[in-house]
Amino acid sequence: MREIKFRGLAMHGNKWVYGLFFNSGSEGQWTEIQTxxxxxxxxxxxxxxxxxxxxxxxxxxxxxxxxxxxxYKNVSVCCWIKEVAAFGFVPIQIYPNKSWHALFEEQGxxxxxxxxxxxxxxxxxxNIYENPELLDGDSE
Numbered sequence: 001m002r003e004i005k006f007r008g009l010a011m012h013g014n015k016w017v018y019g020l021f022f023n024s025g026s027e028g029q030w031t032e033i034q035t036x037x038x039x040x041x042x043x044x045x046x047x048x049x050x051x052x053x054x055x056x057x058x059x060x061x062x063x064x065x066x067x068x069x070x071x072y073k074n075v076s077v078c079c080w081i082k083e084v085a086a087f088g089f090v091p092i093q094i095y096p097n098k099s100w101h102a103l104f105e106e107q108g109x110x111x112x113x114x115x116x117x118x119x120x121x122x123x124x125x126x127n128i129y130e131n132p133e134l135l136d137g138d139s140e
Contacts, residue, residue, distance in 0.1 A: 004051070008044060031048055047129050051063055063127070
């Protein structure tokens with residue numbers, strides 16, 4: 001069973017906070033995350049990302065909205081694909097259109113995390129919040 005935790009960008013200080021999703025504010029403007037130490041931080045709601053339970057080839061924890069590069073230099077975004085209830089790698093070429101369920105039909109199960117693919121082939125190179133330029137294919 002995977003560890004359930006989240007991250008979000010702190011509203012003050014612009015740093016990542018890791019822990020449990022705790023509480024949402026009015027109209028979704030802010031969210032509280034409680035760290036393991038019990039401290040509570042306000043984070044930007046639109047930056048909340050869930051831990052996938054997996055790591056990349058360097059042992060770094062892989063979160064939803066991380067941008068990765070595989071061994072073939074393909075750049076993808078880690079996304080929750082609700083239509084198939086799974087995390088998957090969405091190539092940056094199709095990430096903006098938000099129609100990801102077709103990935104399963106095109107690429108099969110290798111798109112999703114039913115194996116150790118992230119730990120062997122993928123490296124986290126950023127995330128959509130701090131590195132939006134990577135979505136344009138400017139990864140090198």
